Amino acid sequence: MKKHLQAFSFLIAALILGFSSMSLAGETATCYNCPPEWADWAGQLNAIKENLGIDIPFDNKNSGQTLSQLIAEKNNPVADIAYFGVTFGILAKDAGVVEAYKPALWDQIPAGLKDPDGYWFTIHSGTLGLFVNKDALGGKPVPKSWKDLLKPEYKGMVGYLDPSSAAVGYSGAVAINIALGGSLDNFDPAIRYFKELKKNDPIVPKQTSYARVLSGEIPILFDYDFNAYRGKYKDKANVEFVIPAEGTLMAPYVMSLVKGGPQSANGKKALNFTLSDKGQAVWANAFLRPVRPTAMTPELTAKFLPESEYARAKTVDWKKMADVQEKFRDRYLNEVR
Numbered sequence: 501m502k503k504h505l506q507a508f509s510f511l512i513a514a515l516i517l518g519f520s521s522m523s524l525a526g527e528t529a530t531c532y533n534c535p536p537e538w539a540d541w542a543g544q545l546n547a548i549k550e551n552l553g554i555d556i557p558f559d560n561k562n563s564g565q566t567l568s569q570l571i572a573e574k575n576n577p578v579a580d581i582a583y584f585g586v587t588f589g590i591l592a593k594d595a596g597v598v599e600a601y602k603p604a605l606w607d608q609i610p611a612g613l614k615d616p617d618g619y620w621f622t623i624h625s626g627t628l629g630l631f632v633n634k635d636a637l638g639g640k641p642v643p644k645s646w647k648d649l650l651k652p653e654y655k656g657m658v659g660y661l662d663p664s665s666a667a668v669g670y671s672g673a674v675a676i677n678i679a680l681g682g683s684l685d686n687f688d689p690a691i692r693y694f695k696e697l698k699k700n701d702p703i704v705p706k707q708t709s710y711a712r713v714l715s716g717e718i719p720i721l722f723d724y725d726f727n728a729y730r731g732k733y734k735d736k737a738n739v740e741f742v743i744p745a746e747g748t749l750m751a752p753y754v755m756s757l758v759k760g761g762p763q764s765a766n767g768k769k770a771l772n773f774t775l776s777d778k779g780q781a782v783w784a785n786a787f788l789r790p791v792r793p794t795a796m797t798p799e800l801t802a803k804f805l806p807e808s809e810y811a812r813a814k815t816v817d818w819k820k821m822a823d824v825q826e827k828f829r830d831r832y833l834n835e836v837r
Contacts, residue, residue: 528555529580529766532758533566535559538708539624539726539753540786541583547782548773554766562707563588563667570597570758577760580767585667589620589754590822598756604772608792612818613752622752623774624788626724627813628668628675630742631731636716643720645745646676650696659703659718664829664837666706667753672722673828674821675749684820687828694836704837713739724751725804729787733803743809750813752791 536542536558545556561569563584570582574597584592592598593615602618613622630649632642640653649658663669677683677690703718710727712718714737728741755774761767773779780795787803790796804810 527553527766529763529770530559530578530761531556531767531770532559532569532579532582533561533563534583535561535708537710539626539788540730540782543786544774544779544782547778548770551778552766552769552773554770556770560707562661562665564665565706567592567595567597571595574759577758577762579758580761580763581755581771582758583623583753583755584620585671586620586622586752586754586818587670587822587825588667589756590615590819591825592756593619594822597759599759601757601768601771603768603775605775605792609775610791613791614754620754620756621775622754622791623779624783624790625750625752626726626788627743627810628671628722628724628749628751629728629744631713631721631723631728632740632742633713633716633719633731633737634740635738636719642740642742644742646679646693647746649720650693650700652700654720655700656703657719658697658700658722659705659709659712659720660722661709662704662706664833667751668708668723670825670828671749671751673832674816675722675747678814678816679744679746679748684816684824687824687831690828691831691835694832698836726787729803733787741805743805743812745812747812747814750810750815752818753788 534541534545534556541558545558548554548556566582566584567588570579570592582592582598598619600618603621606621609621615621630643634642643649643654660672661669663673673690676693677687680689680693682689709718709721713721714731714735725741728739731737731739755771757764757767757771775792780790780792783790784795784800
C-alpha cells in the first residue's frame with residue numbers, strides 16, 4: 501500500500517510539473533529580426549518579459565532575411581511577430597505572410613506611418629547618416645558629406661550594410677540617391693556613387709555592425725542616429741553622428757503580426773506593449789524617435805543634433821520605395837557588386 505501511495509505521489513508530482521512546464525512554455529512568442537545590438541531590442545524584450553511574462557528570444561536576422569524566411573515558412577509559420585524597415589513591412593503584406601492587427605493606441609500613430617488595415621505600423625524611426633569612430637580615423641577629419649567618403653584618404657574605412665538585403669542598406673541607398681539629385685524613378689546617382697565608392701574598398705556586411713564600429717574595425721558606417729548616440733552616451737565611445745551636407749532620409753521601422761503564428765495571442769500582447777508608455781520609453785531611451793512623441797523628454801532631445809541639422813532629413817513615398825526596391829536591388833547586384 502505504501503509503495504502504491506508513493507507511486508501515486510510521484511505521478512501527481514509529475515503531472516503538476518508537466519502542467520507547470522506547459523504553462524511556462526506557453527508564455528513565449530517568436531519575433532523575427534529582434535537583434536539585441538540593434539535599437540535596444542535587448543532592453544525591449546527584457547521589458548516585455550518583466551511586464552507580460554512572455555519570453556521572446558533574440559533573433560539576428562535583417563529585414564530581407566526575415567521576409568525570405570516568412571515566405572519560406574508561409575504554410576507552416578514559426579514566427580508570431582516581425583520587425584522590418586518600412587519597405588520590407590509593405591512587401592511582407594504584399595507577400596501575404598502577415599495579417600491585419602490594430603494594436604492598442606493604434607489611433608495615436610499618424611496616418612502616414614501605418615497601413616490603413618493594420619498589416620504594419622511604425623513603432624519608431626531613425627535618421628540615416630554617418631556613424632563615425634573618431635579614434636579609428638587615424639587623425640583624418642570627420643567626413644561631413646557623402647562625397648567626402650569618395651576621397652582616397654578614407655580608403656578601407658567606410659562601411660555600409662548590404663542594400664540588396666538589409667533595410668538600413670536600402671535606406672542608405674535611397675538617402676544617397678535623393679541627396680545627389682535622383683528620385684524613386686531614377687537610381688542613376690546612387691549606382692554611380694556606389695561604383696565610385698567601390699574604388700575605396702568599402703566594407704559591406706549583411707548584419708548590424710554596431711560593435712564593429714565601436715571596436716574601430718569599421719571607422720565610418722552608414723547607419724542611423726540612434727546607434728551613434730547610443731555609442732556616445734551609453735558606451736562612452738569617442739563617436740560622432742553626421743547628417744551629410746547633401747541631405748539624407750528619415751526612415752520608419754515597423755512591426756507586423758505574422759499570419760498564422762503559433763503563439764499569436766502572445767504576439768499581439770507584445771505588439772501592444774511596444775506602443776505602450778513603457779515600450780515607447782525603451783525606444784526613446786535608446787535614442788530612437790518613438791512614434792508616440794510623448795516619450796521624448798527635454799533631456800533626451802538635448803542629446804540629439806539640433807533640429808536645423810535634421811531639416812536635411814527627407815521622407816519619401818514609402819509604398820513607392822517598396823515597389824521599386826527589387827529594381828534597385830537588381831541594378832546594385834548587376835552593376836555594383
